[in-house]
Amino acid sequence: MLGHLTLDNVKREVRQEFAFVARNFNLVKRYWAWELVWLCYSTANALAVSFIGAGVGVISPDSNVNTQFLITYLIIGTLVWGFMSQIFNNIAEMIAWERWEGTIEYTFMAPIRRISQMIGQMIFAVLYAMWFVMVIGTAMVLFFDIDLSNANLGGMLVILLAGSVSFAGIGVVGSILPLLYPERGAQMTHIIQAFLLLVSGVYYPTSVLPDWLQFFSQFSPATYVLEGMRTAVLPGSTRSDNLFSYILPLLVIGVVMLPLGVYLFQRAEVYAKRKGCLKRNG
Secondary structure, eight states, rough: OOGOOHHHHHHHHHHHHHHHHHHHHHHHHHHHHHHHHHHHHHHHHHHHHHHHHHHHHHHHHTTOOOOHHHHHHHHHHHHHHHHHHHHHHHHHHHHHHHHHHHHHHHHHHHSHHHHHHHHHHHHHHHHHHHHHHHHHHHHHHHOOOOOOTTOOOOOOOOOOOHOOOOOHHHHHHHHHHHHHHHHHHHHHHHHHHHHHHHTTTTSGGGGOOHHHHHHTTTTTTTHHHHHHHHHHHTTOOOOOHHHHHHHHHHHHHHHHHHHHHHHHHHHHHHHHHHHHHHOOOO
């Protein structure tokens, strides 16, 4: 195998991966109006959730809640979840995009390795998620006073990148559903996302969950990304000394889930071809 790992082969793999990145960005440009609608909705939703923190002091004026702390807590949750969910959606729904465009048969017949397609899709998903969250984050800065002067920015970036790999692996597993179920598979992926939203502590600490849901929260990469980001940003939190305790499980989950997701997808692809599930739908 090592004898085939030549510079030309590496260059070809890289070109194939970035071909998928370019293809997906072209799709975004083609459907820019829908992307704008979803961006506006997501921004309004993030602002609405964050205003809950500001409203607590009005609803319960006698409470001793630190309003600014609560607002920052919710902003971190909305931005991190927006980033993670964009990665998941772009990977999990890639088959649905292929069906809609009528290119699914050509993609699966192309002389490329499936891992190259997945890596290209993951690179696009991370880049698009960063742009998406930067726009929403800019709106947050305009509405709220966010203090990042003491934040561990380097640790935040490492946590996000480690979480991206983990979520990409889960997204690849989720993409099996639209592969096997052409009519409703894309909608079924939202069940996975909804469960992760519930158990990961996006808007609340996981300690308030019932014990049986807390058990599942420890297997969600979003749990560690959210807790790590809040540790790195919120005042009074211990930062760099403890960030590795969040990064390590993210790396473990990513190392397990990404290869496992690609393997399961390849097995599902063989099954889908045998059963004739590769067809245009839309």
